[in-house]
Amino acid sequence: MPSHRMRMGDGRVEAMSSDKVRADILAGTEDAADRGRIPTITEQERDHLFDLFAYPGRIVGVEPGREVVLSDDGVAGSLYAEQGDSGVGVPVSREQAIRLFERAFGFDTIELGHPDYSYKPVKPIVANEQQCMESVLLGTIIPVYYGAMPNLATYARPDGPFGNPSDLLPEGKIEEARAAQLAAAEACTRDMVYVGRKMADAGADGLDFDTTASAGDAEFLATLLAVEELSANTHLSIQVGMAAEFVLGMHGEVTYKGERLAGLYPHQQVKLVEKAGAAVFGPVVNTNTRRSCAWNVARAVTFVKACSEAASIPIHANVGMGVGGVPMCETPPVDAVTRASVAMVEIGRVDGL
Amino acid sequence: MAHVLASGMGGIRAAGDLVARMQLHRKMRISEAKAFVAGKLGVGVSDLSDEVVMRELREELDIGVVTAMPGAARGLAAKARIGRLLGVEIASVETLRKKLNAEL
Numbered sequence: 064m065p066s067h068r069m070r071m072g073d074g075r076v077e078a079m080s081s082d083k084v085r086a087d088i089l090a091g092t093e094d095a096a097d098r099g100r101i102p103t104i105t106e107q108e109r110d111h112l113f114d115l116f117a118y119p120g121r122i123v124g125v126e127p128g129r130e131v132v133l134s135d136d137g138v139a140g141s142l143y144a145e146q147g148d149s150g151v152g153v154p155v156s157r158e159q160a161i162r163l164f165e166r167a168f169g170f171d172t173i174e175l176g177h178p179d180y181s182y183k184p185v186k187p188i189v190a191n192e193q194q195c196m197e198s199v200l201l202g203t204i205i206p207v208y209y210g211a212m213p214n215l216a217t218y219a220r221p222d223g224p225f226g227n228p229s230d231l232l233p234e235g236k237i238e239e240a241r242a243a244q245l246a247a248a249e250a251c252t253r254d255m256v257y258v259g260r261k262m263a264d265a266g267a268d269g270l271d272f273d274t275t276a277s278a279g280d281a282e283f284l285a286t287l288l289a290v291e292e293l294s295a296n297t298h299l300s301i302q303v304g305m306a307a308e309f310v311l312g313m314h315g316e317v318t319y320k321g322e323r324l325a326g327l328y329p330h331q332q333v334k335l336v337e338k339a340g341a342a343v344f345g346p347v348v349n350t351n352t353r354r355s356c357a358w359n360v361a362r363a364v365t366f367v368k369a370c371s372e373a374a375s376i377p378i379h380a381n382v383g384m385g386v387g388g389v390p391m392c393e394t395p396p397v398d399a400v401t402r403a404s405v406a407m408v409e410i411g412r413v414d415g416l
Numbered sequence: 417m418a419h420v421l422a423s424g425m426g427g428i429r430a431a432g433d434l435v436a437r438m439q440l441h442r443k444m445r446i447s448e449a450k451a452f453v454a455g456k457l458g459v460g461v462s463d464l465s466d467e468v469v470m471r472e473l474r475e476e477l478d479i480g481v482v483t484a485m486p487g488a489a490r491g492l493a494a495k496a497r498i499g500r501l502l503g504v505e506i507a508s509v510e511t512l513r514k515k516l517n518a519e520l
Contacts, residue, residue: 123422128462130425131446132436166482169420171432172440200508202491204480204498205433206440266508269440298507300440342443377439377446382419400418408423414439414446416419 067117070399072352072359074392081117084357088112091354091361098309099328101369104361108410112364115402116357122401125408132415134343134379136273136304137176137210139164144178149384149393158199165205171415174210174271175199181214182255183223189258193265200266208302209262210271213255213289215282218247225250228313244281244314251282255289263297269342270299277306279313280324283332287319287339294340303336304345304381305329308366329370337376343415346370347381352391356399360388360406367411377414380407428474429482431457431464434502441504456501477501 069079079087092103104112115123125131137148139160144150155163157175164170175196177185185192192209199207219227226243259270270293276283290301310332312325319335327335329346336344348363363380367387371378385391388403407413425432431453438449454461457477463469474481479501480494489497492512499506 122418125423127465129423130432130465131423132432132439132449133419133424133427134436165427168417169424169427169429169432169482171425171427171436197508200492204428204491204494206436263507266511268507298505342440375445376443377449395418397418401422404419404422414449415436416423 065117068119068398069116070356070390070396072350072354072356072390074390074394074396074399077355079355079357081113084116084355085109085113087355087358088116088361091358092365094358095348095362095365099330099366099369101328101330101365104365104368104410108364109361111410112357112361112406115405116360121398123405124401125405129408131408131413132171132377132379134172134208134271134302134345134415135170135174136271136345136381136383137174137180138170139173140176140178140180146393148178148180157195158202161199161203161207165203170205172206172208172269173203174208175267176210180211180273181217182211182251182258183214183217185211185258186254189261192258193261196262196265196267206268206300208269208271209258209265209267210273211258212274212277213251213272213282213286214274215244215247215251215278215285218250219243223247223250241314241316244279245317248281248285251285252288252292255286256292259289259293259299260297263293263299268300269302271302271304273304273345274306275303276310276324279311280317281314283310283324283327284317284319287335290336290339290341294342300342301340302343302345302379303339303341304379305332305347308346308348329366330373333370333374333376333378337374341376343377343379344370344374345379345381347386348388350385350387350389350391356388356390356402360403363388363403364406364411367407367413371412371414378412379415380411380413382407382416425465426467426470427482428480429467430470434479434498435464437498437502437504437506441502453502
């Protein structure tokens, strides 16, 4: 029985038999299908995944002609940021980093973002961000997004003025927790719209809402309302990237256009993002560190394939550290990343990554 | 970077930025965006990610090339030509146009 070199979800390497690889692929797709109430990937697609993981070469790639568009969430920061942001600490400016990603690294789009990557802290310094955006746009050719996270949690005490649901819920103060989230969501929408309008004035091509719904359904609502306002009243092309595969019901009863937000999976999330007016959706599927990459990638592409089939706008799946089948570790190994990348394109049918 | 090698369109090394523009401006899915750009450029869809084909074509169309070539359109100038080629309005180019046409 041949043995394959298999990455685990935490990045470790283990030896795995062909039978075990096939069993993990089947279990991964069945797990996604069960949770999302969506179809598993086909037997032919499972065979294709097996071939990807059984291939002994270090990296793999899509068939020529099947390449897709790359977008990112603050990737330029990886050059100059510190370890906490997975940065490599090279002494270059944001403008220089963006030029490197365009001219040296072959990126299709790029994003400008502040190191404190949330809309709330950007608001008081937005003129600096506009200045940087204008400077970037002078010299770049590829489309430029401005990106940040809605990050509703920063609006709750002690960081913000609103009640903290993580304190209120354990005390049984359910109505107070819900009211606090809705008040925070209103302020969050206001800040995102404010920054978005300023970026539209600066001439940005697009706006990225990254890690959306990290604080649950109220944050998702705040973002959808901001998307609605900005897509209707500015030229901005809006991308919504999610925080997780499943919208947490921290409020539990929040709705958007009659749809309850808690508990939605990617194929359902994308329909609301479309209704709000976004141009690109970035689904997230979280990596289980205790399972193999074969299990994780099979699971991730099952969710993403269902999302791609449901969508009418481009899908750019998140395939970075800890999501999309990529191991949860600081230095994502290229063998694992390229396998997840190819699987997302050839099985997940994404329009971009 | 692993994605650039495994599945990316190559940005301005090839035609990745042009296909991306059609996704952003017109919400086109990847096949539609590629077919649209290939039609505008008069090449096959598989040529869009071919660095050799696109390097020559980008220079010929003067829409920005990846190498540092004196005299070639870059930055806003390249985007202005891309906007015309694809029939899309690029905000930063429009801002420049307004400045150029504003009364002194």
